[in-house]
Amino acid sequence: KQEVTQIPAALSVPEGENLVLNCSFTDSAIYNLQWFRQDPGKGLTSLLLIQSSQREQTSGRLNASLDKSSGRSTLYIAASQPGDSATYLCAVPSYGNNRLAFGKGNQVVVIP
Amino acid sequence: DAGITQSPRHKVTETGTPVTLRCHQTENHRYMYWYRQDPGHGLRLIHYSYGVKDTDKGEVSDGYSVSRSKTEDFLLTLESATSSQTSVYFCAISAKPSGQETQYFGPGTRLLVL
Numbered sequence: 001k002q003e004v005t006q007i008p009a010a011l012s013v014p015e016g017e018n019l020v021l022n023c024s025f026t027d028s029a030i031y032n033l034q035w036f037r038q039d040p041g042k043g044l045t046s047l048l049l050i051q052s053s054q055r056e057q058t059s060g061r062l063n064a065s066l067d068k069s070s071g072r073s074t075l076y077i078a079a080s081q082p083g084d085s086a087t088y089l090c091a092v093p094s095y096g097n098n099r100l101a102f103g104k105g106n107q108v109v110v111i112p
Numbered sequence: 113d114a115g116i117t118q119s120p121r122h123k124v125t126e127t128g129t130p131v132t133l134r135c136h137q138t139e140n141h142r143y144m145y146w147y148r149q150d151p152g153h154g155l156r157l158i159h160y161s162y163g164v165k166d167t168d169k170g171e172v173s174d175g176y177s178v179s180r181s182k183t184e185d186f187l188l189t190l191e192s193a194t195s196s197q198t199s200v201y202f203c204a205i206s207a208k209p210s211g212q213e214t215q216y217f218g219p220g221t222r223l224l225v226l
Contacts, residue, residue, distance in 0.1 A: 030211075031211035031212065032211065032212075034214055036217075041220075042219065042220070043202055043217035043218055043219050043220050044155075044202070044204075044215075044217040045217070046214040046215070046216070049213075049214050089154075089155065093209070093210040093211040094210075098143075098160065098162065098168070098209050098210060098211075099145075099157055099160065099170065099210055100157070100210045100215060102154050102155040102156075103154065104152075104153075104154035105154065
């Protein structure tokens with residue numbers, strides 16, 4: 001069974017600092033890894049999807065890296081803004097790739 | 113935004129009553145999923161569908177059933193609601209299996225079982 005862990009569970013940073021969010025997974029035989037954002041009371045929004053053949057993926061201020069062999073991914077958010085305050089979840093396919101296994105999320109607060 | 117709606121958005125019900133939640137999509141995607149989200153447990157898969165009338169269980173399927181008679185609709189039924197089923201329920205869709213493509217999520221349904 002695929003287990004996904006996200007550390008830290010919660011963090012607060014002052015505006016302008018870079019954010020580093022970590023995700024680890026137990027089964028390295030994955031096709032991809034995804035990062036989602038969830039705002040309070042809302043559904044999840046896909047941020048980045050990294051294929052197993054890629055080492056990183058970038059979208060604006062967001063950069064996600066993937067190290068399959070060590071079972072780790074890191075999401076970097078450059079120059080954080082108050083609007084980045086949200087919960088960030090990572091997910092990997094499991095059970096024959098028809099499902100996603102989610103971490104419990106990194107809850108981020110960016111202080112103006 | 114992906115065309116996914118969930119109804120109702122909020123519901124309060126009593127223990128022992130049946131409850132049906134509806135997920136409707138306008139994207140004609142093959143795969144549909146029902147999750148529940150609870151503090152301390154994160155997002156957990158209840159059931160999913162890989163086509164009309166094709167469904168499978170997730171990790172927390174006890175006490176839940178699903179039906180998919182049309183591509184656009186995926187129904188989740190709590191056969192006899194219990195307080196432990198108080199949760200936020202999310203529907204998601206994807207055109208391909210999770211190993212190939214991202215999932216798109218609906219806005220959620222908040223269910224309170226008294």
